[in-house]
Amino acid sequence: MKRIKIFVGILGMDQHELGAIAVAQMLRDAGMEVIYGGRFNVPATVVKTSLEEDLDVIGLSCHSWEYLHYLPDMFKMMKEEKIDVPVIVGGSVITPGDKKRLLEMGVAAAFPSGARNEDIIETVRNLAQ
Amino acid sequence: MSEHQTRSGIPLKPVYTPDDLKGKNYDEQLGTPGDFPYTRGRRADPSGGWMHRELSGEGDPARSNEQLKYLMTQGQIGLDVIGDSPTMAFMDPDHPLAANAIGTQGVSICCLDDFRTLYKDIPLDSVVVSASLPPAITAAALYLLAKENNVPLDQIRGSVIQAPFYAEDCGYAVHMPFRLRLRMAANCVEFCSKEMPRFHSFVEDTYFFNQAGLNAVDEMALGFIEIRHLTRELLRRGVDIDSFAPRIAILVDCNMDFFEEIAKIRATRRLFAKMMKEEFGAKDRRSLSAVITSHTSGLSLTPQQPVNNIVRGTVQSLALVLAGVQALEISAFDEAYRTPSPESHMVALRTQQILHLESNVAKVVDPLGGSYFIESLTDEMEERICKRIQEIEALGDPADLSDKGWFRKFFEETMAEYSRKIADGSMPKVGLNIFQIPEEEDTLLKEIVEGKIEPWWERIDKVKEYKGNRDPGRIKDALSAVLETAKDEDKNLMGATMEAFEAGATMGEIGGAMRLAYNCPYDPHGLIESPI
Incomplete structure (x- = not known):
């Protein structure tokens, strides 16, 4: 079975990193290859990484509202570059209302706080296929 | 033997008795509040209470100025302003990376005019202006504003946070090398000790890095390592210990382990007093008694059933008041989701006022002093914090440890460990990993958490x-x-x-x-x- 390759990073100036680090470790422990993008990403850096690394999934950790404004740009750039990689987001700031809007926007899955590790892993595996 | 232990792993007995205090000398270990080693508090007089305030700041400086004035009409004593994430990173709002973060998690500040607007109509000679903003810049701005407004410099009160060690790795990167960060801190403290003698230019903030999931022992050990290093640097630069030590304050986190948090603060006061006296040779009594300020734990809050966070804030505040802190801020109940709403700010301020005015808990200094359990736990905390400081300092020059990423790795491990404990349930979080309710039933206060602050894009132009x-x-x-x-x-x-x-x-x-x-x-x- 091909090893799943997933990007984990944070957009903009949001520096809350606890979630990203924990999820990256959890996915590594589940046997995936994690490209850890850390803080200070913009849509262009994520798209560049996706092109260079041939990612299976893009994972964004969100603990400020910046991602809500970056995501439409990112999807537009991905479309222009013909990148068809599922994007998932996770973080405590994601409200029930946000989740609905994110799924409408084209996000493949959104994990608010309290999501079970097994559910995240299973979702990533399904999306990577 | 009991299997119970505190959050930082101190074993707990079912009952504590006079035997637990055998061999302890009251004057040496405790002393009356206001006397060395200040375990029981800085002052013997409880009438001052504590400074009620809430961390604030949002949008542009004019919007934050309105917010500050409003909070003062509601009984807030003293101000504490935090910058948005670009401001905290020395980044102007017209930087391309700043756009979507302008004013959403704090106030957007970049020039002296902004500070003029932020503090407009706020009397700098009577209001305590604390800031979680880049410290040297803020101290410079306050100095210039005082001059402009003919406010005597010795009447400027307030504080700035010095975080040369951990900010870079833990939420507040400024992309400056350690040497520069340390120097900026030392220069700022030295300047203020001469020019603004009542201003607390040296706040050691253990709160923000403790949000990486540390335990209480590690929180204070890392805090002391930073205080000790910056103190040595100031002494090396020829600054007299008694010129700045009276203006050191420690801003601590407060998590849910009630008695451990109280013991942590009491142990911190004693450790600080001994360190200043015995190791750094401070002579002024004021140099020995650390001001302790505090912020209840944002990390302890849950997005699930946000109303429960009001209870968490209350429990933590009570611990802080019983420990005798000088100032208190409560992480607002909606903070797991958002920058505090006006509603949650108000609840946090009212929580403090109810504790202060209705509960009578602050009428006696150190009301838990002498408790077999509290004294035993305070001793144990002191011993463990000391040991941890020695262990880390033995690894090498803390400056090297910082540059080589030792602390970064340490925080990554504590973050992963904290998440593991939440995921496997070994750290119960009501509503999150135990006693959950379905999302569709979790509706109370949810309209507040859906609220958002739009980026203040107009600041760019x-x-x-x-x-x-x-x-x-x-x-x-x-x-x-x-x-x-x-x-x-x-x-x-x-x-x-x-x-x-x-x-x-x-x-x-x-x-x-x-x-x-x-x-x-x-x-x-x-x-x-x-x-x-």
């Missing part, structure tokens, strides 16, 4: 316009002076910083000039050109 209206030659000269001053380690950066700020330079430009002097890129993100 305003700041561009501001920059365009300046005299370019004057700005260039002022920034070149910052750069030249920064190249000479023996010079104090505060003078050139104030001159540049007065000339109209921005925080982003001043920070960039300092980076250049230390052979770092002007813009760490490589997106804008240096004006010098």
